[in-house]
Amino acid sequence: DVLFELNESSLTDAADETLRAVAEEIDASSATIVQIDGHTDNTGNDAINNPLSLDRAKAVEKRLKELITRGGITFEVAGHGSSEPVADNDTEEGRAKNRRVTITFAK
Template identity: 40%
Template sequence: FVSNSAIFEKSSLIVLDNFLEFLNENPSVTIEIHGHTDNIGDDNSNLTLSEKRARAVADYLILNGLDAKRITATKGFGKTKPVASNDTEIGRALNRRTEFKIVRK
């Protein structure tokens, strides 16, 4: 994601489409979608943005044929779970992400 945006980059489409293919091949799998941000901005704004990111990914999957019932939750974590240092642009870019959690197989 670009900083301060819930619009995912076109380069993410290949990942989303591959995951959608996996879900279509495994119809019993249900998922949660977790959104994350870097540390730029205040806590409340980052929490809201992370929720919007998770929802944007869910909307894309549903628009492309996934049954909405297979997404058990969309959650936002703001800046609380970084995977990289927020001290560099590369680290911040890695923290602006969504993750899938498989809930049931």
């Protein structure tokens, strides 16, 4: 998971470090499809959160395209707004965990 600051779709230095490791895993895998799903916490409304979650997913896709060295990979990118929390949105710690992008691929 790649975490984001509130209302941000810019990758942090820590996120970039994580994406470098993920790119190496993708390069070493047999994956041809990489699913990238963006998410937000529940602050704001759907008009803000849905486009923000997609922007987050697109930021990750862009960086992975720069980092992955092998061809033949298709990216499927989606934004889910705040509809799929992984943590409690009643705490700042939980909201921070919900501001994320998940990357799924076959090993």
